[in-house]
Amino acid sequence: MTVSRAFKADSLVSPETREAILKAAEDLGYVFDSTASNLRSQKSDFVAVTIPSINNANFADTVGGLSDTLAKRGMQILLGYTNYDIDEEERLIEQLLRRKPQALVVTGGSHTARARRLLQTVAIPIIETWDIPADPIDHFVGFSNMAVMRDMVDHFVASGCRRIAFIGGDVQRDSRGSERRLGFIAAMQAHGLDASRLIAAGPPPISMREGANAMAKLIEIYPDTEAVVCVSDLAAYGALTECRRLGVPVPERFSIGGFGNYEIGEVCVPTLTTINAFAREIGEQTAQLILDILDNAQPVGNVRISTQLIVRDSSRQLQLVP
Structure with a gap:
């Protein structure tokens, strides 16, 4: 009983007795x-x-x-x-x-x-x-995954962007990503802006490669886009690197924002605008x-x-x- 209590740090066991029991267990290789x-x-x-x-x-x-x-x-x-x-x-x-x-x-x-x-x-x-x-x-x-997108859209609109797109994943599998997409649409409509520039990047979790592919598709379909909201920082980093590969300047040509405050967003060039969810x-x-x-x-x-x-x-x- 004393040994059992010692392993559970029972207050009825004195510190000296507990220390002796734990040392004996360590010497014997015993796991409680x-x-x-x-x-x-x-x-x-x-x-x-x-x-x-x-x-x-x-x-x-x-x-x-x-x-x-x-x-x-x-x-x-x-x-x-x-x-x-x-x-x-x-x-x-x-x-x-x-x-x-x-x-x-x-x-x-x-x-x-x-x-x-x-x-x-x-x-x-x-x-x-x-x-x-x-x-x-x-x-x-x-x-609220919907509400967080309002902050990003408001930022882009305040900086002068009007033609804004969203890159996200399969809305059937990722409910939180789906809500961010809906939040983007609602925020755009609240500003009286077109919310139809929606690019699907594939099944979640969206990788950097899929973010890059989606950005290439966005540039092809909506070349006049001014800003891109991405479902995650990984997708945003992929979009950012695709712009660099194509020689498209960021943020001069495209503003890009992500979600999640990943470490990569602090060290990439340019550093990534994002939302910290703590x-x-x-x-x-x-x-x-x-x-x-x-x-x-x-x-x-x-x-x-x-x-x-x-x-x-x-x-x-x-x-x-x-």
């Missing part, structure tokens, strides 16, 4: 098996998480913030990869719930009907991230919300993340209105 303890308490020491991409820097930052914050309480994450497929997300949710997590974190607010039923019937915290769902299952930590903060706030719920802290609610437009060299400077 928490299965029996979890069965008895009906509690695990992990939080289940589903993400659509494992090579996306934004989602990696979110998982990092989530993991680091939970680790301070001795909790870990169990990760599921959906590849932007809601049917795969449904399968993963069922598998993860069988392992009795303390909470389950999903990316976005679009799920299959069965996935929603599974999430609505479990007695654990469910957190939807990277979105503000129209019908939240439980709690959310995110922002990916790591989403993970940290999600973890803190879970801990508050588990501790029965009050109040427990939703977290709205405030995004930030970052204007860099890839877009024209604002024009002063006399």
Whole structure:
């Protein structure tokens, strides 16, 4: 019993005794098996998480913030990869719930009907991230993917651009990308501008190569375009490099903006105008919300993340209105 308590940092075990037990375990190469303890308490020491991409820097930052914050309480994450497929997300949710997590974190607010039923019937915290769902299952930590596009479009319009295009992915697979596309259309229409310059770059996640291909297609179809809003910084970087390959000056000929505040946007030439969604903060706030719920802290609610437009060299400077 004392050994078991020592591995769980039980306050009933003195620091000296716990240190001696942990040293003996280290010398023996012993790894504590928490299965029996979890069965008895009906509690695990992990939080289940589903993400659509494992090579996306934004989602990696979110998982990092989530993991680091939970680790301070001795909790870990169990990760599921959906590849932007809601049917795969449904399968993963069922598998993860069988392992009795303390909470389950999903990316976005679009799920299959069965996935929603599974999430609505479990007695654990469910957190939807990277979105503000129209019908939240439980709690959310995110922002409006539609609203963020308004900031980018407003910036381009204020700098004198009127013929603005959007580069994005398959709207059926990426709900957040689809909402950014809708946000672009709504913002353009609010300014009384044509919102029909929409270039599909392929299935998500959109790569730099696909962004470059989409930019080449845009130049061919809409050569008089003045600015381009891209669904992500990777697509925007691809568009930027395609302009450089063709000898098209940026921002003199095309202003380009992305989303996500990737590191590459700070070091490319010209540097990339983007929207910072504070990916790591989403993970940290999600973890803190879970801990508050588990501790029965009050109040427990939703977290709205405030995004930030970052204007860099890839877009024209604002024009002063006399």
